[in-house]
Amino acid sequence: MIEPIGNQYVVARPVYSANAFGEEHKKKQRHHKTLLDHLKKLCRCSAQKAKNIAFSLFPIASWLPAYRIKEWLLSDIVSGVSTGLVAVLQGLAFALLVTIPPGYGLYAAFFPVIIYFFLGTSRHISVGPFPVLSMMVGAVVVRLTATDNTADSTFTNSSMTNDSSIDEQKVIVAATVTMLSGIIQLLMGVLRLGFVVIYLSESLISGFTTAAAIHVVVSQLKFMFQLTVPAHTDPFSLFKVLESVFSQIEKTNIADLVTSLVILVVVFVVKELNQRYKAKLPVPIPIELIVTVIATGVSYGFDFKTRFNVAVIGEMKPGFQAPVTPSRQTFQDTIGDSFGIAIVGFAVAFSVASVYSLKYDYPIDGNQELIALGASNIFGGSFKGFAASTSLSRSGVQESTGGKTQIAGLLSAIIVLIVIVAIGFLLEPLQKSVLAALALGNLKGMLMQFAEIRRLWRKDKYDCLIWVMTFIFAVVLGLGLGLAASVAFQLLTIVFRTQFPKCSTLANVGRSNIYKNRKDYSEIYEPEGVKIFRCPSPIYFANISFFKQKLIDAIGFRPLRILRKRNKALKKIRKMQKKGLLQVTPKGFICTVDGFKDSDEELDNDKIEELDQPINTTDLPFQIDWNANLPLNIVVPKINLHSLILDFSAVSFLDVSSMRGLKTILQEFIRIQVDVYIAGTDDDFIEKLTRCEFFDDEVKDSIFFLTIHDAVLHILMKKDYSTSKFNPSQEVEAKSDDFTISTNGGLRNRECQVRIFSRF
Secondary structure, eight states, rough: OOOEETTTEEEEOOOOOOHHHHHOOOOOOOOOOHHHHHHHHHOOOOOHHHHHHHHHOEEEEHHHHHOOOHHHHHHHHHHHHOOOHHHHHHHHHHHHHHSSTTTHHHHHHHHHHHHHHHHOOOOOEEEEHHHHHHHHHHHHHHHHHOSSSOTTTTTTTOOOOOOHHHHHHHHHHHHHHHHHHHHHHHHHHHTTGGGGGGOHHHHHHHHHHHHHHHHHHHHHHHHHHTTTOOOOOOOSSSHHHHHHHTTTTGOOOHHHHHHHHHHHHHHHHHHHHHTTTTTTTOOOOOOHHHHHHHHHHHHHHHHHHHHHHOOOOOOOOOOOOOOOOOHHHHHHHHHHHHHHEEEEEEEEEEHHHHHHHHTOOOOOOOHOOOOOHHHHHHHHHHHOOOEEEEEEHHHHHHHHTTOSTTTTHHHHHHHHIIIIIIGGGGGOOHHHHHHHHHHHHTHHHHHHGGHHHHHHHHHHHHHHHHHHHHHHHHHHHHHHHHHHHHHHHHHHHHHHHHHOOOOOEEEEEETTTTTEEGGGGGEEOOOTTEEEEEESSBBTTTHHHHHHHHHHHHHHHHHHHHHHHHHHHHHHHHHHHHHTOEEETEEEEESSSSSOOOOOOHHTTSHHHHHHOOOOTSSEEEEEETTOOOOOOOOOOOOSSEEEEEEOOOOOOHHHHHHHHHHHHHHHHHHHOEEEEEEEEOHHHHHHHHTTTTSSSSOOOOGGSSSSHHHHHHEEEEEEHHHHHHHHOOOOOOSSSEEOOOOSSSEEETTTTTOOOOOO
8 A cells, every 4th residue: 555645655565575475466377479479470461461561661652642742842842952962962972982983973872862762761861872881882892993903703894904994893893782782781671680770889880980981081182182092901991091192292283182172171161150050041051062063163164184184073974874783703702891881871871860750750660771771772783873871961951951751852863863864064074172072071070979989988988988999990990890890899898797797785775665875875774684785787607706706795705615614613513512522501501621622634624515515403402503602612704694685676687507606606695594585576587597497495486575675674574673682681601610602602402492692
C-alpha cells in the first residue's frame, strides 16, 4: 500500500525475497515465440501485408498522394533549384577527390537522386557525392591504378599508353567499387541489418570525418599549386603526398594558387555571413554559384589556360555514356574497401536523416534507407558515377531554402540534367583550382569538429579517446584501414568499460530506502556487520576476476584465506579434544595445559582441497565462535562482517564461465559464516541460473531479494539487533592459572546450551 503525504510517500508492504514475492504474486504463463513462429509469420501472406510491403519498398506511394501542392510546391521549386546548382559544383569538385575527370561527378549527382526519390524515406536529405566517400573511393582508385603501365589483370583493356586510357581505367575502378558498395548496402537492407550503424558511434564518425577533411585538404593541394604529385597508397599516404608537394613547391603555378586562395577566402567569409544572418536572409547567398560564374568568365575572357598555363576542366561531352560492365577482378580486390564505403555512406546518410526526421516529426526506416542507397549506388555506378551518400552542406541548403519533400531533390536532379545534356560546355574554361577551393570551402563544418575534443573530454573521457584515436588512425593509416582500426578500438573500449567497472560500496542515505556510494555522502547509515557492494556492469569471463578483487578490496579480507586458517585451527582443536586437553564445565571449557604445540610443517602440508572445504564441527561437543579469543596460540583473523549484499540491479547478464566464478565466491563467504544476498536482479537472471544448475545445498535460491532495502530489513530481523548486542554481564573472568574459555568466547558446550552472543 502506498500513501502519499505531501511530497513524501509511505509504503507498507512485506519484506520480499524473490521466492516470497513469487509465491504471493504468481506470474502469468507467457508463450515466447520460437524461430519457427517467426518464420510462419514471415511466410504468411495477406492483402494487407502485401500492401504494407509495397508501401515499405516504395515510400513515395505514402507521401506523394498527400502532397500539398499549394503550400509546398513553390518552396520545393526554390529549394530544388538552389540545391541543384550546389550539386553541380560539388559533383565537379568531389570528382577531383576520386581522381577522375570532373564531368563524371555530374553523373554521381544525378542518378542517385532519381532512385532515392522513389525508394528513400527521408524528405530532406540531398543524396549525391560526399567528400569522405569520394576520398575513400579515390584511395581505392589510386591503389589499383598506381602500378606501372604494365598489364594488369584487373582490367580487360590493358593498353594504357595515354592519359585518356588511364582516366578510363580510373572511371571503371570507381564505378565498380560504387556498384559493389551498393550491392552490399542492398543486401544489408534486404537482410534487415540496418542496426550495424550502431557500431559507429557519434564520436567515431566525428573523428573519422575530421580526418577525412584533412585528407581532402592535402589531396587538393596539388590542384591549388598545380603540381604533378605521384599517386600514393595507404598507409602514410597523406605524409607522402605532403612530402611530394613541398619537394616541388618551387614549381607552383602562381595564377592557380592566387585564384584558389581568393575564392577560398571569399567562400569562407560569405558562408560565415550566411550562418550568422540565416534568420534574416530569405535564402542563403549562393556564393559557390557566384564565384563559379565569375571565375569561369574571367578564365575564358583572359584566356588563363594559354597565358598562365592553368589546369581547366576541359572537354565535357554532352549527354550520357553507355553503362559500364563491372570488373570481376576489381570486385575481388576491393571487397573490404567497398564494405567500409557502404557502412560509412549509410551511417552519414542515416544520421543526417535522423536529425531532420526528429525536427519535422516523421518516421524513417534504416533498412529501407539501406535499400534506397544501395539501389542508388548500383544504378549510379552502372553509368560511371561514384559512391553517393548525403552532403551535410547540400542537405542544409535543401532544408534551409524551404524544401518540404524529395520533390526538391527531383528538381535538383533536373538542374544537373540540364548541365549534363545542354550547358556543360560553359564550364570547360573553369580552373581545377577553383573546384579545389570550392571543395575545401565545404569542409569548414568538418574541420570545426576539432572543438568536439574539449566537449567530449568534459562529458566522457572514453568518447574523447575514441575521437582522438579514430582521427589518428584515419590520418596515419588512411581512410580504409583507419576505419577498420577505429571500429576495433571502439569495441575494445567497450570491453575495457565492462572489464574494469567502477564498483562501489553503498550505504543508506537519510535512513530511508535509498542507497548510494558511501564516499559521496557524509550523513550515511551502515548497518553494523553488513556490507553492500554494487557492480554496475555485466559479469562475464573477462571481468569476473576483477569483480572478485574489487569485492575483496571493499570488505578488507580474502574469504578463502580466512576459510583455510579456520580449517587449520579446527584441526588443532580436534587434536586437543582427542588428547583430553579440553574439559567441559557448566561454565565453559577449561584447557588443562598451559601450552600445546603442533608441527607447523604438518599443518602447512595439509592438502589445499581439504582446507577449502566447508567447516564441519558436528563431531565436536561444542561450537566455535571464530571472532572470540581462541586458546593456545591458535590465531585466526577476526572479521566484523556477518552479511554481504550484492547489488546486481545493473548486471544485465552472466555467462557460464562467470557463473562458476560467482558460485565459488559465494561458497567462500558462506563457508566462513557470512550470509550473502543478491538484490535487484530480474526474473530472467534467476531463471538462467536455475537452468545452469547454479543452486545446491550451500548456494540456495533464497538469497535473492527484490531490492537492497528488502535484504537489509531481512538481515536486521534475522539478527534481531535489539537482543543480540554484547552484554558484559555474561562474561566470565578467566582464572589465573588455567586458560578459561568464557561463555561468550570461542568455544561453548553444546550440552549446556549456553547462549552466546557474538559481537558484530
